[in-house]
Amino acid sequence: xxxxxxxLPTLSVQEGDNSIINCAYSxxxxxxFIWYKQESGKGPQFIIDIRSNMDKRQGQRVTVLxxxxxKHLSLxxxxxxxxxxxxxxxxxxxxxxxxxxxxxxxxxLAVHP
Amino acid sequence: DAGVIQSPRHEVTEMGQxxxxxxKPISGHDYLFWYRQTMMRGLELLIxxxxxxxxxxxGMPEDRFSAKMPNASFSTLKIxxxxxxxxxxxxxxxxxxxxNSPLHFGNGTRLTVT
Numbered sequence: 001x002x003x004x005x006x007x008l009p010t011l012s013v014q015e016g017d018n019s020i021i022n023c024a025y026s027x028x029x030x031x032x033f034i035w036y037k038q039e040s041g042k043g044p045q046f047i048i049d050i051r052s053n054m055d056k057r058q059g060q061r062v063t064v065l066x067x068x069x070x071k072h073l074s075l076x077x078x079x080x081x082x083x084x085x086x087x088x089x090x091x092x093x094x095x096x097x098x099x100x101x102x103x104x105x106x107x108x109l110a111v112h113p
Numbered sequence: 114d115a116g117v118i119q120s121p122r123h124e125v126t127e128m129g130q131x132x133x134x135x136x137k138p139i140s141g142h143d144y145l146f147w148y149r150q151t152m153m154r155g156l157e158l159l160i161x162x163x164x165x166x167x168x169x170x171x172g173m174p175e176d177r178f179s180a181k182m183p184n185a186s187f188s189t190l191k192i193x194x195x196x197x198x199x200x201x202x203x204x205x206x207x208x209x210x211x212x213n214s215p216l217h218f219g220n221g222t223r224l225t226v227t
Contacts, residue, residue, distance in 0.1 A: 032213045034216075041220070042221075043204050043206075043218030043221050044216075045218070046217065049215055051213060101216060103156040104155075106155065
């Protein structure tokens with residue numbers, strides 16, 4: 001079946017560096033995308049979202065880029081901090097009128113001092 | 114707002130026993146979702162409700178699983194009888210409206226069936 005996938009299962013970065021987490025989605029009709037952060041023992045926490053009519057959206061230290069041509073989504077974290085260490089999931093909203101998110105497998109981000 | 118509240122945080126039970134997981138969504142959210150997370154399968158949508166009515170239960174594994182939402186502030190997910198393969202973290206989430214709004218997750222219930 002269709003799914004949202006991630007290129008890199010783990011990513012290690014130095015504190016202060018910028019991080020880029022990538023995601024490929026399979027349904028070209030998906031119209032809404034979300035990045036979540038999940039820390040150990042907690043539920044996924046909303047980071048940033050983007051609608052399909054946009055190609056870039058910025059938040060505090062985070063930027064999401066959407067390339068619909070190649071069905072690719074990325075999350076950029078500026079000046080990565082130890083507190084950013086977590087598993088990051090992208091999720092796509094399948095069209096059809098329901099808020100039915102399909103989650104990717106996740107990427108673990110490890111930030112080293 | 115307190116966010117989505119789930120209970121219990123941990124549940125350990127023996128195979129064959131009934132398990133009931135509970136969820137209180139964020140006030141004012143019309144959609145409620147139950148997800149299951151395992152290492153092998155990641156986050157899987159089990160069922161979701163809109164205005165307390167089940168809309169899509171196609172993700173429910175089998176008849177042993179059932180979910181109810183008797184009112185806007187409470188939902189349960191029941192497994193009867195439980196099996197070891199049901200061991201997972203079960204998340205409840207809620208959202209304000211359909212499409213184009215993020216889900217807000219609780220901290221989950223870690224279920225272990227021995």
